[in-house]
Amino acid sequence: xxxxxxxxxxxxxxxxxxxxxxxxxxxxxxxxxxxxxxxxxxxxxxxxxxxxxxxxxxxxxxxxxxxxxxxxxxxxxxxxxxxxxxxxxxxxxxxxxxxxxxxxxxxxxxxxxxxxxxxxxxxxxxxxxxxxxxxxxxxxxxxxxxxxxxxxxxxxxxxxxxxxxxxxxxxxxxxxxxxxxxxxxxxxxxxxxxxxxxxxxxxxxxxxxxxxxxxxxxxxxxxxxxxxxxxxxxxxxxxxxxxxxxxxxxxxxxxxxxxxxxxxxxxxxxxxxxxxxxxxxxxxxxxxxxxxxxxxxxxxxxxxxxxxxxxxxxxxxxxxxxxxxxxxxxxxxxxxx
Numbered sequence: 001x002x003x004x005x006x007x008x009x010x011x012x013x014x015x016x017x018x019x020x021x022x023x024x025x026x027x028x029x030x031x032x033x034x035x036x037x038x039x040x041x042x043x044x045x046x047x048x049x050x051x052x053x054x055x056x057x058x059x060x061x062x063x064x065x066x067x068x069x070x071x072x073x074x075x076x077x078x079x080x081x082x083x084x085x086x087x088x089x090x091x092x093x094x095x096x097x098x099x100x101x102x103x104x105x106x107x108x109x110x111x112x113x114x115x116x117x118x119x120x121x122x123x124x125x126x127x128x129x130x131x132x133x134x135x136x137x138x139x140x141x142x143x144x145x146x147x148x149x150x151x152x153x154x155x156x157x158x159x160x161x162x163x164x165x166x167x168x169x170x171x172x173x174x175x176x177x178x179x180x181x182x183x184x185x186x187x188x189x190x191x192x193x194x195x196x197x198x199x200x201x202x203x204x205x206x207x208x209x210x211x212x213x214x215x216x217x218x219x220x221x222x223x224x225x226x227x228x229x230x231x232x233x234x235x236x237x238x239x240x241x242x243x244x245x246x247x248x249x250x251x252x253x254x255x256x257x258x259x260x261x262x263x264x265x266x267x268x269x270x271x272x273x274x275x276x277x278x279x280x281x282x283x284x285x286x287x288x289x290x291x292x293x294x295x296x297x298x299x300x301x302x303x304x305x306x307x308x309x310x311x312x313x314x315x316x317x318x319x320x321x322x323x324x325x326x327x328x329x330x331x332x333x334x335x336x337x
Contacts, residue, residue, distance in 0.1 A: 176308055214231050281302060
């Protein structure tokens with residue numbers, strides 16, 4: 001950057017931001033128009049199937065007609081037109097979804113429509129994809145890895161992590177790290193190096209508000225040197241996040257070590273406007289009783305999370321959710337009695 005440019009940098013940057021905002025607004029309006037168009041086509045075809053008995057063969061003829069009149073046009077295959085019909089029928093009685101549907105691309109809408117079951121799950125992924133600006137492949141991975149179910153299991157309640165600024169929900173009990181492709185057996189060094197190598201996917205899993213700062217972050221207390229495995233900054237929580245990686249079961253002494261790190265970070269590294277630091281002890285497995293005992297007398301800002309190197313099927317996660325809800329219902333009924 002030359003001297004003249006450096007003088008006007010702030011002004012130039014403001015203009016660039018104006019251009020970027022206009023580009024985003026244009027893209028949103030184009031997408032909103034496309035979703036509205038597909039909705040109208042789906043509505044028309046849906047009514048024709050009910051009133052005039054249109055079926056897949058008729059929709060195929062419709063596709064061929066459109067393509068013959070508009071050569072080179074994309075998005076009007078028979079399959080996609082039939083999806084427009086399904087899209088309309090899925091949301092026709094749910095006006096509260098309208099803005100969310102238009103805030104997402106057609107590909108993302110298709111993934112959510114076909115891969116989710118309940119309205120709550122659909123609404124969750126529509127909000128998530130819009131907020132995080134997920135591409136279709138990124139969204140598909142989050143759905144397939146049971147992000148919604150894992151967040152529910154972490155909180156034990158409906159996921160409101162999209163909106164609130166508390167730690168709960170933003171830092172979950174279970175993370176899926178199947179993309180690391182770790183060999184068996186592996187060491188803590190292998191785990192850390194695999195995360196560093198796949199940092200983009202790791203940030204997608206933990207959340208895009210996490211900003212990676214350093215590995216083996218150096219802390220000096222007195223004459224002693226200490227090192228935090230991974231140090232991040234969380235934009236929404238506005239705090240430093242220290243991650244300690246272990247491949248064994250959780251042990252109570254790990255909590256004391258993390259609390260020491262957090263105290264050092266808050267005293268020596270944290271800036272005045274930032275919130276107190278948060279710690280994540282990321283373990284391959286954890287005994288829930290040991291965790292409960294360790295945290296019961298400690299108002300800790302440390303979360304003890306588990307990671308898996310292989311995906312858990314959505315069916316298993318959904319079964320665990322059902323068990324959670326059944327247990328909550330039984331507890332409520334027993335209290336009423």
